[in-house]
Amino acid sequence: MIFKTIKHIREHFFIKFIFVFTVVMFLMSVLLAFFFMRHQSTVLESHLIHHGKLITDMLAYNARLGVFAENKELLGDVVNGVLMQESVQEVFVYGLNFQELMEKKATPESRSRKDHPARESSIDGKDPILTPYFVESEHEISFWAPVFSRSVGINKEALFPETPVLSPKRSPIGYVRVLVSKDILKARKRLLAGKSVVLGLFLWALGSCTLYLVMNKLIEPLKRLTVTVDRMGRSGQFRKIRIVISDEIGKLAEAFNRMSESIIQRETDKTRLEEQLRQAQKMEAIGTLSGGIAHDFNNILGAIGGFVELGLLEVKTGSVLHEKFKEIEIAGARATELVKQIITFSRQQDDKLEPMFIRTVTKEVLKLLSPSVPHSIRVEQNINAECGMVLSNATKIHQILMNLCNNAIHAMKESGGVMKVTLADVDIEDNVEAHEAGFFSGRFQRLSVEDTGHGIPSETMEKIFEPFFTTKTDGEGTGMGLAVIHGIVSRHNGFIIVHSIPGKGTAFHVYLPLVDLEEIPEIPEKEEAIPMGRGRIMLVEDDPQLLESTAGMLESLGYQVDKQSDGLEAIGFFNRNSWDIHLIITDMSMPGLIGATLAREFHQIRGGIPVVLTTGYSELIDERKAFTLGFAGFLTKPISRKVLAVTVKNLIKIPF
Ligand SMILES: Nc1ncnc2c1ncn2[C@@H]1O[C@H](COP(=O)(O)OP(=O)(O)OP(=O)(O)O)[C@@H](O)[C@H]1O
Numbered sequence: 060m061i062f063k064t065i066k067h068i069r070e071h072f073f074i075k076f077i078f079v080f081t082v083v084m085f086l087m088s089v090l091l092a093f094f095f096m097r098h099q100s101t102v103l104e105s106h107l108i109h110h111g112k113l114i115t116d117m118l119a120y121n122a123r124l125g126v127f128a129e130n131k132e133l134l135g136d137v138v139n140g141v142l143m144q145e146s147v148q149e150v151f152v153y154g155l156n157f158q159e160l161m162e163k164k165a166t167p168e169s170r171s172r173k174d175h176p177a178r179e180s181s182i183d184g185k186d187p188i189l190t191p192y193f194v195e196s197e198h199e200i201s202f203w204a205p206v207f208s209r210s211v212g213i214n215k216e217a218l219f220p221e222t223p224v225l226s227p228k229r230s231p232i233g234y235v236r237v238l239v240s241k242d243i244l245k246a247r248k249r250l251l252a253g254k255s256v257v258l259g260l261f262l263w264a265l266g267s268c269t270l271y272l273v274m275n276k277l278i279e280p281l282k283r284l285t286v287t288v289d290r291m292g293r294s295g296q297f298r299k300i301r302i303v304i305s306d307e308i309g310k311l312a313e314a315f316n317r318m319s320e321s322i323i324q325r326e327t328d329k330t331r332l333e334e335q336l337r338q339a340q341k342m343e344a345i346g347t348l349s350g351g352i353a354h355d356f357n358n359i360l361g362a363i364g365g366f367v368e369l370g371l372l373e374v375k376t377g378s379v380l381h382e383k384f385k386e387i388e389i390a391g392a393r394a395t396e397l398v399k400q401i402i403t404f405s406r407q408q409d410d411k412l413e414p415m416f417i418r419t420v421t422k423e424v425l426k427l428l429s430p431s432v433p434h435s436i437r438v439e440q441n442i443n444a445e446c447g448m449v450l451s452n453a454t455k456i457h458q459i460l461m462n463l464c465n466n467a468i469h470a471m472k473e474s475g476g477v478m479k480v481t482l483a484d485v486d487i488e489d490n491v492e493a494h495e496a497g498f499f500s501g502r503f504q505r506l507s508v509e510d511t512g513h514g515i516p517s518e519t520m521e522k523i524f525e526p527f528f529t530t531k532t533d534g535e536g537t538g539m540g541l542a543v544i545h546g547i548v549s550r551h552n553g554f555i556i557v558h559s560i561p562g563k564g565t566a567f568h569v570y571l572p573l574v575d576l577e578e579i580p581e582i583p584e585k586e587e588a589i590p591m592g593r594g595r596i597m598l599v600e601d602d603p604q605l606l607e608s609t610a611g612m613l614e615s616l617g618y619q620v621d622k623q624s625d626g627l628e629a630i631g632f633f634n635r636n637s638w639d640i641h642l643i644i645t646d647m648s649m650p651g652l653i654g655a656t657l658a659r660e661f662h663q664i665r666g667g668i669p670v671v672l673t674t675g676y677s678e679l680i681d682e683r684k685a686f687t688l689g690f691a692g693f694l695t696k697p698i699s700r701k702v703l704a705v706t707v708k709n710l711i712k713i714p715f
């Protein structure tokens with residue numbers, strides 16, 4: 060039990076302090092009471108002695124006549140006056156030889172001390188007493204004073220001469236003796252002791268209570284702090300401590316609040332970064348997986364496409380089988396487009412990025428979109444003309460903006476609303492949302508598409524960048540839009556922030572790093588490999604030199620070339636060898652034939668044969684016109700080996 064109490068005291072600063080202080084206070088109170096009592100009883104004693112001396116001297120002075128005349132009547136009044144004084148027990152008046160002239164007690168019950176008058180004297184009782192003195196016993200004090208016939212050398216104005224200057228010739232005529240009882244002194248001392256104890260106890264209690272209250276007040280914030288910290292430790296939830304006064308404990312609470320805020324902030328940052336990391340890892344994994352699949356699919360689709368084309372060559376145009384092959388071709392083209400998107404998402408496409416102004420492309424896209432925007436949707440654009448350059452690629456920006464705008468328009472399809480497209484340069488340091496996303500420095504260009512559509516519910520928010528995630532009904536969307544944007548933006552070393560409030564709207568902010576033109580290193584043009592190929596090409600060209608040089612180029616690229624310098628001869632040759640020839644390259648102006656009809660002539664012999672048209676700058680034909688005339692490719696002279704190689708390679712489809 061005792062050990063338990065000691066342990067309890069030791070564990071609590073408050074109790075420890077109160078305990079020690081109470082003990083100290085107690086000792087101090089005892090000491091104080093003791094000294095108070097000592098001092099007061101000394102004062103009482105000296106007061107009594109002083110009083111005794113005074114009345115004895117007064118008696119000696121006033122009894123002169125009575126003693127001289129040895130007249131009891133004269134003495135009676137004087138003695139009675141003295142006896143009226145408090146504590147005076149008995150009064151004696153003696154003659155010169157100590158014969159008793161008068162003796163009177165204060166009350167008849169008072170003890171008489173008539174005996175031993177001589178014994179109390181400092182001398183043997185025979186010598187005269189020249190100065191007043193007193194003798195103290197257990198119960199009383201006996202004051203003696205000589206009585207002189209007249210006073211000499213004393214101040215006549217003094218009422219009670221203290222020490223009369225005695226002339227050696229003077230001798231006393233008698234003596235007075237006053238017995239003062241110590242009973243009252245003792246009673247007072249007892250009372251004093253009682254008072255001292257009470258005073259001591261009072262001081263002790265007062266000190267202890269004051270200390271308790273003060274300590275309690277002081278310790279209160281500490282207790283609150285401890286409880287809050289303890290609660291926080293248990294629940295892991297932060298609660299701000301109320302700061303009442305800004306004293307040391309208040310400062311401690313303030314410091315604690317600051318520390319807690321910083322811990323919470325770090326915890327939040329950590330959780331957010333973990334979430335970002337998890338998301339990034341997920342996207343990376345999906346990207347790697349889908350990228351690998353997409354590449355294999357691409358090859359398979361290539362083979363399917365090739366065989367479909369071959370199949371198309373073998374079936375009659377307009378037949379049921381031809382139609383079916385056409386359907387396969389269309390589906391294959393759609394699949395190829397999808398695969399292209401997956402490759403973009405997986406960032407395995409190595410597009411060339413170069414410094415460019417996004418604002419031009421942005422305006423172009425908005426212009427392109429405007430006819431398809433419903434009337435219920437208002438488009439606002441805020442494109443800052445001062446915007447800097449980013450390392451990018453126009454096609455990719457086109458893709459990003461088209462996708463974001465289409466999503467926004469779709470979200471407002473039923474309700475209508477406002478679509479806001481903003482382009483501005485921002486400093487990440489001043490940007491709250493970027494800070495939230497964990498980006499802390501750098502200058503970025505921010506392309507924002509905001510809408511007032513239906514918004515994105517929080518449960519789907521983390522899936523929107525996943526490939527094939529869509530909430531659109533069949534056929535409306537593939538779910539590749541945002542996945543592709545994610546791939547593009549990551550390749551730009553940028554990031555995307557999405558804010559959405561269901562029912563209110565959505566904001567997509569795409570951040571792309573700004574480039575300082577002076578900082579762009581001179582990037583040497585990468586020598587791209589010229590694609591080689593195989594297959595048989597009929598080259599029709601009336602200029603013999605050009606015929607030879609182009610044929611030489613093609614041969615160096617791995618192709619077998621049949622050179623023809625005359626249009627009609629070329630048609631005859633093709634008629635004979637149509638199934639061995641994979642591609643025709645023909646000049647625009649051939650003698651005997653109008654360039655425009657060339658493709659038709661060749662197609663009549665063998666439908667589907669790819670025919671590439673070569674033209675000089677002066678001729679009034681462009682790529683688009685060439686395609687409408689049925690040409691599969693278009694080359695402007697002078698033809699570079701690289702362009703020739705790429706065009707031919709893309710058009711010759713040999714399955715193996
Ligand atoms: N602005 C927006 N408002 C509301 N929801 C949106 C918005 N943008 C995207 N979403 C949601 O994110 C999903 C994925 O968008 P994403 O662009 O990747 O695919 P999609 O638009 O469904 O299909 P696709 O882009 O291939 O046509 C959408 O289906 C839609 O649920």
Ligand SMILES: [Mg+2]
Pocket residue numbers: 462465466536539540541
């Ligand atoms: Mg979309």
